[in-house]
Amino acid sequence: MRVETQVTSVSWIPSEAVTGMMKTGFEVGLGHYDEPPPDILTDVEGMRVGGKFRFANQMRAWAEFDESGKVVSHGVDGGCLMGISKVHVGPFGATFTNVKLPEIRADRELGDGWIRLTQTAGGRTSVPLPRKINRAPFVRLQSPLVWTTLSITLYADGLAEGKLVGASPFPRHWVYDADGTLDSKAGTTDFATWMSQDMDTPWGASDSPVIVTAAETALERELSSKIMRGGRKPRIRRLEAGEVLILQGEPDDRLFLLLDGVVAIDVDGKAITELGPGAVIGERAVLEGGRRTSTVTAVTPIRVAEADAASIDRLALEDLATGHRSESVQ
Known part of the structure; x- marks a missing residue:
């Protein structure tokens, strides 16, 4: 054969x-x-x-x-x-x-x-x-x-x-x-x-x-282009390994595009998954009452682009959340 x-x-x-x-x-x-x-x-x-x-x-x-x-x-x-x-x-x-x-x-x-x-x-x-x-x-x-x-x-x-x-x-x-x-x-x-x-x-x-x-989803690649080139220039942040980007339970309505590095996602202290470059993070808090539903921690040094959720179409965020929901992300 x-x-x-x-x-x-x-x-x-x-x-x-x-x-x-x-x-x-x-x-x-x-x-x-x-x-x-x-x-x-x-x-x-x-x-x-x-x-x-x-x-x-x-x-x-x-x-x-x-x-x-x-x-x-x-x-x-x-x-x-x-x-x-x-x-x-x-x-x-x-x-x-x-x-x-x-x-x-x-x-x-x-x-x-x-x-x-x-x-x-x-x-x-x-x-x-x-x-x-x-x-x-x-x-x-x-x-x-x-x-x-x-x-x-x-x-x-x-x-x-x-x-x-x-x-x-x-x-x-x-x-x-x-x-x-x-x-x-x-x-x-x-x-x-x-x-x-x-x-x-x-x-x-x-x-x-x-x-x-x-690799991230095609929708995330589309959203990443809108975040980086769609209007107001996003704020670029750098975090070291071990630093927390998002803390479960906190009020927050920002979106993050992971430009480089790897982050770990956990819910109620339970490890869920890891995400790499291109992932869009944070949409569920925007859609579900403004509080974070998971904790996101840098596994390696990371760079993220911080964007205003209002600049992204809500239907696109709902589609993104549907794809993330099985992983309990944000």
Whole structure:
């Protein structure tokens, strides 16, 4: 029996993700943010040529199993698609082709009726980027590396699953399943750690672990666009791990869009779920009397956009609450 599937990661720089002095560089045109990728991938090469992402990691894998479930042959293909970097200073602009590194494919893992294959892909921008490092000469002009590590597990019964198992701490990484549908996301971005990168990469010492969260709903993606671009600019807040964003029972009518990081939801002290970037939080208090129905705590450092609920259509909030109700969120 032949089993095959594919998984794709798309990596991009969202607004508000860059911090420190480099943020000024982005604002004057020495760098650029990206629009969020689509919910469904249809033309990855077209996106690359159009500068719609920083890089993509495409992985396709197959395996042949005999009647006993033993793997008799297998293969992997795909690899890295590096995007482009755009620089604009006043009326002048330039486009640079980024540098791709060789793909890394780890040794296969075999189990009873399954095989797991892994692929790392990435590279760096070709634009010089001055940054501090932890050893002499303590300054490097090269940009840090970006990468994702994907795994595909194929089973003798025909099932297959793809996962994001490692990634650079920056930029944002989205993962699409075999049908090209957005499936999951890296939960955090850490620009400061990424900028200080020296040799802690898959091409040097080691990979970096990644927190993966489920993708938010299409409605939440629509609402997030309205919150960030629909009118009055939202207030951006940062909380450290362990800080409480929402406390059950408190009066409050604000909405929050989780821009980065992971939050935990609990009701009456009972853990309910965790949410990642793109989640819209707080609608039930707006709809149900103005008191919070759950506690929301930062699991990692987070960034949230705080919005006025009055700026969002009530019917949309009711639809969102219906989807959240099964999880008892807010």
